[in-house]
Amino acid sequence: MTQEELFKKLIAHSKEYGFVYQSSEIYDGLSAVYDYGQNGVELKNNIRQYWWDAMTRLHENIVGLDSAIFMHPQTWVASGHVGAFNDPLIDNRDSKKRYRADILIEEWIAKQEEKIEKEVAKASKRFGDSFDESMFRQTNPRVKEVQAKIDVVNARMIKALDANDLAEVKRIIEDCEIVCPISGSRNWTDVRQFNLMFDTKLGSVSDEANTIYLRPETAQGIFVNFLNVQKTSRLKIPFGIAQVGKAFRNEIVARQFIFRMREFEQMEMQFFVRPGEEMKWYEYWKEKRMQWHRAMGFGDDKYRFHKHEKLAHYANAAADIEFNFPFGFKEVEGIHSRTDFDLLNHQKHSGKKLQYFDPETNESYVPYVVETSIGLDRTFLMVLSAAYAEEKIAKEDGGEDERVVLRIPPALAPVKLAVFPLVKKDGLPEKARAIMNDLQVDFACQYEEKDSIGKRYRRHDAIGTPFCITIDHQTTEDDTVTIRYRDTMLQERVQATRLREIMEDKVSIRKMLMSIR
Numbered sequence: 001m002t003q004e005e006l007f008k009k010l011i012a013h014s015k016e017y018g019f020v021y022q023s024s025e026i027y028d029g030l031s032a033v034y035d036y037g038q039n040g041v042e043l044k045n046n047i048r049q050y051w052w053d054a055m056t057r058l059h060e061n062i063v064g065l066d067s068a069i070f071m072h073p074q075t076w077v078a079s080g081h082v083g084a085f086n087d088p089l090i091d092n093r094d095s096k097k098r099y100r101a102d103i104l105i106e107e108w109i110a111k112q113e114e115k116i117e118k119e120v121a122k123a124s125k126r127f128g129d130s131f132d133e134s135m136f137r138q139t140n141p142r143v144k145e146v147q148a149k150i151d152v153v154n155a156r157m158i159k160a161l162d163a164n165d166l167a168e169v170k171r172i173i174e175d176c177e178i179v180c181p182i183s184g185s186r187n188w189t190d191v192r193q194f195n196l197m198f199d200t201k202l203g204s205v206s207d208e209a210n211t212i213y214l215r216p217e218t219a220q221g222i223f224v225n226f227l228n229v230q231k232t233s234r235l236k237i238p239f240g241i242a243q244v245g246k247a248f249r250n251e252i253v254a255r256q257f258i259f260r261m262r263e264f265e266q267m268e269m270q271f272f273v274r275p276g277e278e279m280k281w282y283e284y285w286k287e288k289r290m291q292w293h294r295a296m297g298f299g300d301d302k303y304r305f306h307k308h309e310k311l312a313h314y315a316n317a318a319a320d321i322e323f324n325f326p327f328g329f330k331e332v333e334g335i336h337s338r339t340d341f342d343l344l345n346h347q348k349h350s351g352k353k354l355q356y357f358d359p360e361t362n363e364s365y366v367p368y369v370v371e372t373s374i375g376l377d378r379t380f381l382m383v384l385s386a387a388y389a390e391e392k393i394a395k396e397d398g399g400e401d402e403r404v405v406l407r408i409p410p411a412l413a414p415v416k417l418a419v420f421p422l423v424k425k426d427g428l429p430e431k432a433r434a435i436m437n438d439l440q441v442d443f444a445c446q447y448e449e450k451d452s453i454g455k456r457y458r459r460h461d462a463i464g465t466p467f468c469i470t471i472d473h474q475t476t477e478d479d480t481v482t483i484r485y486r487d488t489m490l491q492e493r494v495q496a497t498r499l500r501e502i503m504e505d506k507v508s509i510r511k512m513l514m515s516i517r
Helices: 003-016 038-056 074-078 101-130 133-139 141-162 166-175 219-224 226-233 278-294 341-350 376-387 428-439 453-463 473-478 496-507 510-514
Strands: 020-022 034-036 062-065 086-091 098-100 192-195 199-202 210-213 239-248 263-273 303-307 317-325 328-339 356-358 363-365 368-375 388-394 400-406 417-421 445-447 467-471 480-485 491-495
Touching: 003 020, 003 376, 003 388, 034 038, 038 062, 038 239, 038 263, 038 376, 038 510, 062 226, 074 219, 074 341, 086 101, 086 166, 098 101, 101 133, 101 141, 101 166, 133 141, 141 166, 219 226, 219 239, 219 263, 219 341, 219 368, 226 239, 263 278, 263 376, 278 303, 278 317, 278 328, 278 368, 303 328, 317 376, 328 341, 328 376, 368 376, 376 388, 400 453, 417 428, 417 453, 428 445, 428 467, 428 473, 428 496, 453 467, 467 496, 473 480, 480 496, 491 496
Parallel strands: 062 239, 417 445, 417 467
Antiparallel strands: 020 034, 086 098, 086 192, 199 210, 239 263, 263 368, 303 317, 317 328, 328 368, 356 363, 388 400, 467 480, 480 491
């Protein structure tokens, strides 16, 4: 099965089992807008809670905020979004498809890097333990040639984007002989800039209404409340403000399911530090955030850092945490050193001082900021991508069966445990209901008695339920039940009175948090 086929199956699975639906589907849907179903909203809530607890519970100097979506329009002038929040887009005349020009070039660079990795892998296999990868990369003619092409194209792209030289961006696409993925042609239009902000009107009479924007990021709500939070919480630098909320971008090129959407949710933390100490904290948060991701248990090799060569207008350092999705390594989180750009500009445009008085140095200054910004929807897709598996399993008669399973970490699973009476008679449903009623206050539970026990197991494998509890005739004799484990399909007999204790240990988010504190 190809990665593309896997991704299509994942999308179909998300709909079939109540994770994600196309928004307004009965009206043929709305492009790049999605709704979360009954299992999707639970998974999303659990991921959000894991992030929130990791930020605000494990760090005494980080507090939360929930700022409004609507903000004064000058906010976005000060932040630079009104003048500079654009994407360079290019159309292919044959396929009629539109692409981000910089992404086309970055994907070309990624393909060249894949060529180098293949050469390295072949050489490593050929030379075995004696292989010196660093020396090979420096001396192999083929590798050096491809790397030189990458360096030239990367430098040209950064220079062109910094100068807003759209004609040069198109020339790079032409020089690299980049083709449209749909038509296979190089019949490109000129590159144009599109502003990504949605605007609307604030006011009761259209002629008198003011233009305001749906926020394209949540960070600015933190910056304009910086002093309010600092003074009311009496925090000393360094300290952070965390926020989860909706953001909106008019993505012209929106694709790859929920990876790139027009309405999405961000989990951001702005960490305020002394000027000159930002790089120390930048490195600290890079490591901390990677620990958070790895604690989910999907494998360290699934992640990598990608350092930004072209920096945003507010940054002096930036790196992405990328995850290996079915469509390749893509960004799920950004760590940025934003300097004092935002606070200085809000101070300038508002006329209000946004300075912190440092009692240790006895001076006032505008703090520098280190940001961690993670997409909740992308993290949701990351969890589904890593958890999805199709397996062949042996049957008792010697044949084979298949199952689809979501190996979601138990602490994040939408349903933590399912309670099944083996049959719908002999008092088993009543006993199962009693157990269900006892556990559902503490855990997200589901009760099922329809279909065979095997079909019920399969349904819960497909939505990622880590534990299924079966009540059978032996339960009525000795008050024991069977716990069936999703990942191994092994079963364990335990006392019903121990279920809460056992489940608390197995589905608690505590273990994940303890591993990163």
